[in-house]
Amino acid sequence: MFIWSSYDYMSQIATERYSSIRVYDLSLQKPMDPNVDDLNSHGISPIEGDDNDGEGDCEMVVEEDENEDREPVTLGFVEKPKNPTSLLRHFFPSKAGGVPAWLDPLNLPGVKSRSCGFCENPLQFLLQIYAPISENESAFHRVLYVFMCPSMSCLLKDQHEQWKCRTDGFSPRSVKVFRYQLPRDNVFYSRDPPKYDGSDKPSGPGAPLCCWCGTWKGDKVCGSCKTARYCSENHQVVHWRSGHKTVCQRIILSSKDDSNPTDTNLQMKNIVACNTLWPEYEIVHEDECLSDDNDGDEVLKDNGSIASSIVSSKPNAEDDEEFNALENKFEADDDNKSWATFQVCIGKDPEQVLRYCRDVKGAAPLWPVSAGKPSKQDIPKCCHCSNPMFYEFQILPQLLYYFDLKNEADSVDWATVVVYTCSASCKPDRTGFTHEFPWVQIQP
Ligand SMILES: [Zn+2]
Numbered sequence: 180m181f182i183w184s185s186y187d188y189m190s191q192i193a194t195e196r197y198s199s200i201r202v203y204d205l206s207l208q209k210p211m212d213p214n215v216d217d218l219n220s221h222g223i224s225p226i227e228g229d230d231n232d233g234e235g236d237c238e239m240v241v242e243e244d245e246n247e248d249r250e251p252v253t254l255g256f257v258e259k260p261k262n263p264t265s266l267l268r269h270f271f272p273s274k275a276g277g278v279p280a281w282l283d284p285l286n287l288p289g290v291k292s293r294s295c296g297f298c299e300n301p302l303q304f305l306l307q308i309y310a311p312i313s314e315n316e317s318a319f320h321r322v323l324y325v326f327m328c329p330s331m332s333c334l335l336k337d338q339h340e341q342w343k344c345r346t347d348g349f350s351p352r353s354v355k356v357f358r359y360q361l362p363r364d365n366v367f368y369s370r371d372p373p374k375y376d377g378s379d380k381p382s383g384p385g386a387p388l389c390c391w392c393g394t395w396k397g398d399k400v401c402g403s404c405k406t407a408r409y410c411s412e413n414h415q416v417v418h419w420r421s422g423h424k425t426v427c428q429r430i431i432l433s434s435k436d437d438s439n440p441t442d443t444n445l446q447m448k449n450i451v452a453c454n455t456l457w458p459e460y461e462i463v464h465e466d467e468c469l470s471d472d473n474d475g476d477e478v479l480k481d482n483g484s485i486a487s488s489i490v491s492s493k494p495n496a497e498d499d500e501e502f503n504a505l506e507n508k509f510e511a512d513d514d515n516k517s518w519a520t521f522q523v524c525i526g527k528d529p530e531q532v533l534r535y536c537r538d539v540k541g542a543a544p545l546w547p548v549s550a551g552k553p554s555k556q557d558i559p560k561c562c563h564c565s566n567p568m569f570y571e572f573q574i575l576p577q578l579l580y581y582f583d584l585k586n587e588a589d590s591v592d593w594a595t596v597v598v599y600t601c602s603a604s605c606k607p608d609r610t611g612f613t614h615e616f617p618w619v620q621i622q623p
C-alpha cells in the first residue's frame with residue numbers, strides 16, 4: 180500500500196502496531212518494514228527521506244507532540260512510468276493521464292456519471308490519487324479520481340454551474356470527482372501488499388472497457404463484429420472512422436474462417452485505440468520543502484510559520500524580496516496580487532502539479548485568482564452522508580504543461596482545480612463509489 184502522506188504513515192503505525200504491517204513506497208518498488216520503536220523515538224521522518232538518496236537536503240522532521248501547523252503540505256510531481264505495468268491497479272498507483280486504474284474494476288460509473296453535463300460526451304481521465312485513511316476501516320484502500328471534459332467551452336459553462344451546487348443538489352458539471360474505497364479484506368486484492376517481484380497479478384478481469392477510450396465500461400457492442408465494445412455512441416463513431424471499419428471486416432472474416440479465429444479478437448483486448456488521451460505519468464509525492472539551500476538554518480528554524488503561511492495562502496513573506504517586488508508591482512489589482520502570491524508559493528517547487536492537504540491543520544487552497552473563490556456556503560455537503568466536505572487537494576496548472584495542452588483550440592485551461600471531499604470519507608453504497616466536489620478557477 181502506498182502511503183500518501185506521513186500523517187497516514189503514522190496513523191497506520193498507531194492503529195496497526197500489533198499486526199505484521201509492511202509499509203512500502205511505490206517509488207522504492209519494494210516493501211520495507213518500518214521499525215515502529217525507532218520511528219516513535221525519532222518523531223516522524225517522512226518516508227520520502229529514504230528514497231532521496233540525500234539529493235535534496237530538505238528533510239523535515241515533525242515532532243509528534245508539537246503544533247500541528249508544522250505539518251508540511253504534500254506535493255505531487257509527475258514522472259514517466261517506471262515500466263509498462265507499474266501503474267496497474269494492483270499496485271495502487273497515483274497517476275495522471277492515460278486510463279484510470281480502477282480500484283473496483285467491476286463497479287464503474289454509469290452513463291450519467293461518466294458524461295459531461297453539457298456536451299454529454301464521455302469525460303476524459305485527468306488523474307487519480309491513492310489516499311488511504313488508515314484509521315477508517317472502510318478506507319484502507321481509497322482512491323480519488325478526477326475526470327474532465329476536454330472542451331474549454333464546457334469548462335466555461337461549468338464555471339457558472341459550480342456556484343449552484345449547494346442549492347441545486349446536482350448541477351451539470353464538466354469536471355467530476357469520484358471516490359472509491361475498500362476495506363483491507365475485499366474481493367479484489369490480497370490483504371498483503373504487492374511483492375514487486377514479478378509475481379503480482381491482477382485479481383481476475385475487470386469489466387470489459389470501451390476499446391476507444393479504455394476508460395469507461397463498454398456497455399455497447401459493435402453490431403457487426405460483436406467484439407468491439409464502447410462506452411458511448413460517440414466513441415463507436417470515432418473508432419469506426421479511425422480504422423475499426425477495416426478491422427471490423429477482418430474480425431467478421433476471421434470468425435468465419437476457423438484457421439485462426441481468435442487472433443484479431445485477442446489483438447483488440449487491452450488496446451486503447453484513442454490517441455487523444457492525455458499522456459500518462461506516475462504521480463510521486465514529497466513533502467513541501469521550504470528551505471532554500473542558501474539560508475537553510477534560518478528556514479529550518481522558521482519552518483512552522485512558513486509551512487502554515489503557505490498552506491493558508493497568505494504568505495508571511497515580508498522578508499522575501501521577490502515577494503515584495505511582486506506585491507508592489509501589483510498592489511492595485513487584487514487578482515494580480517493573488518496570482519503573484521500563488522506564483523511565489525509555487526515557485527519554491529515549480530514542477531509541482533498537485534498539493535495534498537487532508538488533515539493538515541489550517542490548510543486552505545492556494546487561490547491563484549482572488550475573485551471566484553467559493554465561500555464556505557458554496558461547498559455542498561456530502562451527497563451521500565450529508566457530512567461537511569473539506570478541502571483535500573488541488574491540481575495546479577503545471578499539469579497542463581505536462582499534458583502539452585497550451586496551444587490547442589478549445590483545449591482546457593485552468594488556474595486550479597480544488598477538490599473537496601467528505602470529511603467522514605463515508606462508505607460508498609453498492610455502486611462502489613461516491614461523488615466528491617471539485618471547484619475550478621480558470622486563468623484570469
Ligand atoms: Zn463537454
Ligand SMILES: [Zn+2]
Nearest residue numbers: 389392410414
Ligand atoms: Zn469510450
Ligand SMILES: [Zn+2]
Nearest residue numbers: 401404407427
Ligand atoms: Zn466491429
Ligand SMILES: [Zn+2]
Nearest residue numbers: 561564601605
Ligand atoms: Zn459522506
